Amino acid sequence: MGSLVPNVRTASPVVAGATVEGTVERRRDLDGLRGVAIALVVAFHVWAGRVSGGVDVFLVLSGFFFTGAVVRGVERRGGASAADTARRTLRRLMPSLVVVLAAILVATVVLRPYTQLGAAAAQTLASMFYGQNWYLATAELDYLSPDPSVSPLQHLWSMSVQGQFYLAILALLAGWAWLRRRGSAGRLTLLTVLAGLAALSFWYAASGTAQHQAWTYYDSIARGWELLAGAMLAVAAPWLRIPNRLRGLAAAIGLAMVLACGPLFDGANQFPGVAALWPVAAACLVIVSGIGVAARAWPNRLLAGRFCTELGALAYPLYLWHWPILIFYLGETGRANAGVVDGVVVIGASLVLAYATTRLIETPLRMPPRGRQVESPTMTGALVTATAVAVLIASLGWQVVLVANPAVPPQALDTHRYPGAAALLTGADYSPEPMRPTVFEGQADTPSPTTDGCITPNREVRVCTYGDPTAARSIALVGGSHSEHWLPALEPLAREHGFRVVSYLKEGCPVVLADQPSYAEWPFPECHEWSVEVLDRLAADPPNWVLTLSTRYRQNGTGDEVPNEYLEVWTALQDRGLNVLALRDTPRLRRDGVLYRATDCLAHRGDPDSCGLDRTDVLDPHDPAEEPAAGYPNVHRLDLSDAVCRPQRCRVVEGNVLIYRDEHHLTASYARSLAPELGRQIGAITGWW
Template sequence: MPRVQTASARAPHRALPGDPATPVTGRRQDLDGLRGIAIALVVAFHVWAGRVSGGVDVFLVLSGFFFTGAVVRGAERSATVAVTETARRTARRLMPSLVVVLAAIAVATVVLRPYTQLGETAAQTLASMFYVQNWYLAGAELDYLAPDPSVSPLQHLWSMSVQGQFYLAIVAVLAGWAWLRRRHGVGRPALLLVLLGGGLVSFAYAVFGSAHHQAWTYYDSGARVWELLAGAALAVAAPWVRLPRRVRGLAAAAGLLMVLVCGPIFDGANQFPGVAALWPVAAACLVIVSGFGTGGAAAWPNRLLAGRICTELGAIAYPLYLWHWPILIFVLAETGRADAGLVDGLVVIGVSLVAAYLTTHLVETPLRLPPRGQEQQVGGHRVAGTLVTVLAVAVLVAASGWQAVLRANPAVPPRALDSELYPGAAALLSGADYPAEPMRPTVFEGQADSPPPTTDGCITPNREVRTCTYGDPAGARSIALVGGSHSEHWLPALELLGVEHGIRIVSYLKEGCPITLVDEPSYAEWPFPECREWTEEVLDRLAAEPPDWVLTLSTRYRMDGPGDEVPVEYLEVWTALQDRGLNVLALRDTPRLFRNGVLYRATDCLAHRGDADSCGLDRSAALSAIDPAREPAAGYPNVHLLDLSDAVCRPQRCRVVEGNVLIYRDEHHLTASYARSLAPELGRQIGAITGWW
């Protein structure tokens, strides 16, 4: 991302044992160009490939190199770290563009997006402004009370938060080193060892996390800091390294080639920041070290990177990174498509370049350095400073105010609805007339209308196996509810049945984890061995304390076409349950709301000029004509199928409201209110299979 320089007193350099004789301070235009190439790849891959290019990882290495090098050189000149001045210059470099983009996103959200998204945008705006967006997104991935952040116009700011946190941490480390240097003569070698040690620990943590819980690790600062420390270590070691010209040329060529091919080779969103991230990090390091030498002309890759096109892109890299993602997301949201296509993609890139250029020349440049007496420069500085200040205050007040309003007026979903006025699924199954009433839960209540485990902690976010009892705790009969959130959202119906018929409902639930016995199921977006480990322990517990029945899912939506299917991994679980002598109630999964391959929330659609029918989808798009579990289940005498599709969908259409009750609380989870209305039909099918009533 941005290159940050620091000011320091102009005290003479005081060499210490182990310090290099001459600090290296020359400007590296080739690295400015590398930043330009990296941002071009980031933008192109986001717009047209829908995947990670490795450019952000290159940014992180360069940020660590530039920032650490500037602070270390300043500390060696003045024997201390100018913490206040460093913070002031860093904020001056980073905050103005960020504030402008955040303000634009806020306005665009109000004008273009459903009002149900205002609260989430406000929360992420505050997280981005205070540089904790990465942790917000990591938590949202695990917290089922939070909306899916995958299409947030603020998602890309996670990397800025990681950098901001690194800057704070490295300044503290370097301030401590400067003190030790001044008092005890501790030189660069000791600092280098600390940086390398920290980088190795972070890398090991990233490798472990990527193998066990990729979705969290991707945003984790602890798993990302090794990339910044790689650049920081090179900045500290730079004065000692002198490479022959031929070696430098080979390093530059290899590094540039590795940067260019990183995106096509690696699926970064599912592999970084683990072992695979060594590729873009090593690529950036090779280009950096290609400038470590004396004498001779620069190699052709360095000259290419130092050319005008690359350096001009590098000059606007930071605002271009800030602008391109929200512009892309708003375009996709307005067109309803999963990708921009050639023409719209070119429009997105063109608008992003113009916005980045204007931000650089009207906001960044006037504020980067204090005015020096020229009337035009002073005027530009004042205008830009006033604009940024006003926008910052407005964004903070608006975002904080909206959050305060939401907290003061929390959406409280109904605990029970009058079945005469709000029959829900009963209206679909019986076809009975019912009076028109305002929909419940409302679009604001819908997201909060979740099953108990979401709020009481009985669905685990980690490796721990948690069990909770619902229904009738003293019941003689028992059903174990097993799986992820799509098993969980049936609990409100099972609770009612448990109380009515004396059944203990014991939950074994893990977020994002339909039970599986492989590390990376065919339907998974990333490796998730933690799910496999959890599943194995759950199966052992069920075998040790067998319930009367195990209830889990039998199908899943088809990723490559219409309808639903039975993943082969589900059959492996059925076999494991059969081997343990466990009887299974296998429930067909509920449809997911999607258009053109893009998931959407029912509440957003209803808040954005939609209605119960237009916000739904054709049944044939979501469900196969015949339950796909019928044929494979015939080979498992312990597996008995449940199918409540007719209680959720009409013969031709799956709507989002039935019987005055909102069906979905997001893109694919049932509201607790609608799940409760499904209890009679679920009970009828369970009774027919078990013979309990």
């Protein structure tokens, strides 16, 4: 994470007016700012379940420290010494990271369901090679409040952003050094280039936050402007002079802004866009307030005090340790968040491990005390190296095992042995059989659009045809993945009764006519734009029926509801003369607001009943779409809740078939078992059979 690098003693800003060869003053107030920032990160993660802005402060400091050190080295030696700089940086960063990764792997094996080992191994490799942010962006894992369903490695995205920035800025500074030797580039040229890159990055971040926050949060390019802000201050340091009477004010305002960031902003849903200007500006104010002066103002002296600087010295290992300890604690207790007392225990354990890591690993490898035998740091280095090799072998080995034994979900199941939904609807007799798909097959048991690319992840409208492609009659399947997972039930009906299923599907996007619907965590105008185009296409080439969802789970309560935004879509479809099959959504596996995977629960001492939920927790007694649909003559309801849930309990396995492939999507196998009941209800409405 940013400037969590421990005690970068050569990475302090140049004193304004000092020559290149002059001494570089240590900015202890920035060490203290790092301590304040890590305290905010940990406290907000543990007790508030939200982002504090501390990471953004770290990124600014990281760009400032690292760029300043390399630039001064170029001016002293004439070259960037990229290889030496990279080696020193890795020597500071990797030992602690390796130890924490090893501990997380061991804890995952001991405490977590074995179904999570594959993801843990993949994320361990991604973190070790500084690609965790792209892993998370690709998976679109939302960085929201921590809970047991969140990866204990998720926080390492910022480490990856930092590592990627270091490589990029080293390459840039090496090019600048080459030009400088030829007398064609000075600091002003470098500053201009950095400013241009920062402006482009900020524009990209602001646009991305408004369009696709889940990706942008982890995007290195979107985060680049925060690091470049610090880099620009490091390059411009010789020219940064503010009146002494304003220095204290700047530092006080900056520190106050750092402390206020967490309560004022929902960083997980707003950063690194325009809102991130707040923590970035706060860090810049504190940095600028202390450049070029020996006697600093009282806020700087406060930050330079022992408490803040000692905490700053532990910032890097404390950041590494606090998140996995919190996540494993929540996983073992089944709680959504830590209370006051439990939070103190989590923070205390994190501080102890951070201190031990600093004392036993970082310090011996970085600067062994005088008089210590050479064998001591060598032995520490050998142990860390052996640990790194073990982590790599274990992670790569498990990935090889998974690749060599791919999960192949069943394409068809014997309905006598695996009746699925028929066990609920008709009371079909069946003997106990090994569950299919298995806990390893479940995640791969997806509908066709997931594998053939017919559900779009972006703005593009993709139209695909399933069932009988030559049929005159058609049903348009419209919406997100919760519409998509009904396709395996529609396909056999389409082939049997002679109609086409035309899909208009987008990931995470029920059809909506608002940039930020009431149920959305952040603005998603891309979904709105996609929905408008889909509605226009449906009007231009109308199907006989449009099948889409009619309900959604209540985010802050039990049961399900019909959001007002769904009614707007029904109105739009009615205005276009389109008939609607409004399908009640399936329940989601959620306890105390925390989603969990059926496969993980079953693999972790659970059974079909204990891994399920009371029906009253996930579904209202009656279909909530019944009353609003009565006002729309074009809207006809479908409700298959009784084919998924028992009268009192919604289990995760019925008729020997796994119902959920994750927290809330049906397996294709169970969806196929729903075809008879879905067909009965559609036939009664359409009169096609």
